[in-house]
Amino acid sequence: MEFLTNEKLTIVGAAGMIGSNMAQTAMMMRLTPNVCLYDPYAPALEGVAEEMRHCGFEGMNLTFTSDVREALTGAAYVVSSGGAARKAGMTREDLLKGNAEIAKEFGENVRRYCPDVRHIVVVFNPADITGLITLVYSGLKPECVSTLAALDSTRLRSELAKYFHVPEDEVTGTRTYGGHGEQMAVFESTAAVKGKPLKQMIDDGTLPAADWEVIRQKVVQGGKNIIELRGRSSFQSPAYLSIEMIAAAMGGAPFRWPAGAYVNSGDFRHIMMAMETTIDKNGVTLLPLGGTPEERKELEKSYQHLCKLRDEVIEMGILPRIPDWHRLNPYLG
Amino acid sequence: MEFLTNEKLTIVGAAGMIGSNMAQTAMMMRLTPNVCLYDPYAPALEGVAEEMRHCGFEGMNLTFTSDVREALTGAAYVVSSGGAARKAGMTREDLLKGNAEIAKEFGENVRRYCPDVRHIVVVFNPADITGLITLVYSGLKPECVSTLAALDSTRLRSELAKYFHVPEDEVTGTRTYGGHGEQMAVFESTAAVKGKPLKQMIDDGTLPAADWEVIRQKVVQGGKNIIELRGRSSFQSPAYLSIEMIAAAMGGAPFRWPAGAYVNSGDFRHIMMAMETTIDKNGVTLLPLGGTPEERKELEKSYQHLCKLRDEVIEMGILPRIPDWHRLNPYLG
Secondary structure, three states: OOOOOOOEEEEEOOOOHHHHHHHHHHHHOOOOOOEEEEOOOHHHHHHHHHHHHHOOOOOOOOEEEOOHHHHHOOEEEEEEOOOOOOOOOOOHHHHHHHHHHHHHHHHHHHHHHOOOOOEEEEOOOOHHHHHHHHHHHHOOOHHHEEEEOHHHHHHHHHHHHHHHOOOHHHEEOOOEEEOOOOOOEEOOOOOEEOOEEHHHHHHOOOOOHHHHHHHHHHHHOHHHHHHHHHOOOOOHHHHHHHHHHHHHHOOOOOOOOOEEEEEEEOOEEEEEEEEOEEEEOOEEEEOOOOOOHHHHHHHHHHHHHHHHHHHHHHHOOOOOOHHHHHHHOHHHO | OOOOOOOEEEEEOOOOHHHHHHHHHHHHOOOOOOEEEEOOOHHHHHHHHHHHHHOOOOOOOOEEEOOHHHHHOOEEEEEEOOOOOOOOOOOHHHHHHHHHHHHHHHHHHHHHHOOOOOEEEEOOOOHHHHHHHHHHHHOOOHHHEEEEOHHHHHHHHHHHHHHHOOOHHHEEOOOEEEOOOOOOEEOOOOOEEOOEEHHHHHHOOOOOHHHHHHHHHHHHOHHHHHHHHHOOOOOHHHHHHHHHHHHHHOOOOOOOOOEEEEEEEOOEEEEEEEEOEEEEOOEEEEOOOOOOHHHHHHHHHHHHHHHHHHHHHHHOOOOOOHHHHHHHOHHHO
């Protein structure tokens, strides 16, 4: 059986629920034989490595370590779920400070140990901010860092499929942009159900405005709903999607959903957020963004919210002021 | 993207850690679009179904239900992890009574709702016994029911690879037979490391007898070790391997490890246990068993242990006495 690449993939946070699922997903997808699992918590990490070996995968060269230098040295691809998990009742933003510090250290370690890494996917929340911090401190080109943002778009697809009682495949073009938090911009103009534009269905009353609002709320609250139902944060879907992202960066099928990417043009400056993107061997690339003027206004609001979070992190001293970013990362000049 | 089959696959116990991983694994492997998740615990089940939808898999027709009739009706393939989990300090046998009753009910439901099912994989412990009870009550042909037993053989491969510092692929023919419990028969005559027979390495002192005993113990205690390391029972490896088993029964790659199968010939009568087997479209088939006289004696001991467990279940009134089995299942005459 062939692998997509032979280059080293490091999974950061591999002892956790998301990270251990990433490990299994990556090995099942046969991305590379050279998978390295990293987590500071050694016993559980060893347990995950054992489980992976017990799966009996063929052709693998699986390693694991609690030494970050060993983990990152030589890594061509990194997926990091290595933050604290969101607990019931917390907003993503509550996690800001702790995970911002983790992201800073992660970025510094990337610069130190794998400055030639091809692509990094950052998954831990708030991912737009932790991804941005990683980008600033790693010194990488913006196309080399993306964040998991697809979950909101897949949740929108799921909610519309449930509402209209159609297979999910018949719901197309579902898109949310901006933050991956409570301020996300849920677009309606890009989506269609059985080929009929969603906007038209809202305008002609097929989808009453009140019901659409309920659907939007369900998308925004999708993560909280999983916590209520399962008694734990979602882990299977973020793990699976982030491995699809890194597979795309390795040269697999291009990623089909929005990713968080660095944006510094037009109305949006010095920010990382979900945009229309593709991920392929060239990393993450911004694509033209559609949307109505109202939707652009929603996105502007989401952007402003992210700027506030970014500025809080600057206030905390975790990120330098924007004019100083280029000292850490020349590509952000 | 093609599927292996269009027939219905039902995952029993899908709200649990093993079951939810099975769901993801089956969908990633694109076994069939028609996956049905079943669990009596409705909220967590819905959470798992939501997560699966949020993965954004294409072409799926995923359903979920807490109604066992709906779940099993029309099922061509069933994987059941639907027992209670083993807790720290428990032996597999401690679970006997509770899970035996669950298996009886499961078998009765199979007979009632999907008597034409092609293959069932039983995963919940002690799987040799729960699989046997399922077989008796379902009325299915013996080739239609197998149990997860591969984990002990993959654990042996893993331990030998660690000991000799070689890639796992260079350890071949690792086999354990009999019970999937503390009385398993760990064979040495079938295994080789870098092509050198393990038995020869033991005989010539390359693998000192004391070290081999440590390795054997690690295999036997493999499940307990995961509990100690991860703070929870292994779930990724049993889920993955059992889905590989059902994939083989659907016509995918033949399963490469021992499975638990019904045995009623030679020295072994009216029992289900790990044997040399293959799983393919014809279900599970027994293959000739190698081994030295000493190993056969070990296997005989493991068999006797399973007979004792089986007889306990008969004493409990959960299984009828053996001469009456044919009334429930004509294929066990």
